[in-house]
Amino acid sequence: ARAGWPSVDPQLLTQDSVTAIFQINGKIKSRVEVSPNITDEALEKMALSDPAIVSDLGGVNPKKVITKAPKFVNIVL
Template sequence: MWERLGHKPAIALAGWPTVDETLLVADSVIAVIQINGKIKERLEVSPTISDAELEAQALAHPTIAKELAGATINKIITRAPKLVNIVI
């Protein structure tokens, strides 16, 4: 059957495919934005984003800005590229 499909070497003699390492790297990851430990939003970001950049994107997001309107931020915990937790 293998030969009928157009493959020349016998399947028992065929080698393993080679791995392309560039395809194993993620182009983007999902970062979770929490307020007081509750998930409010998710952002698609680069896996190489810094803590400061992720924090800025989270605070600039319209949903988060609306939730934080008039609130005092006590602490921001950022673990790039996966998490931003805003404690109010």
């Protein structure tokens, strides 16, 4: 009845992966699981090589790419 509080293991509190969203003009086109420690550059590279994004871009160069790792990449046409 008088047991102590359990100890916390900090390794169990970290996430192994998070879901990143790839958007074109604010509309969701794809979702992928990525590491929570991914860099903006790596996430942007993943987004621009994603098959759904490549097919929707249709060869058009984006005006701007907004990246907030590890949450989302928004490609503005």
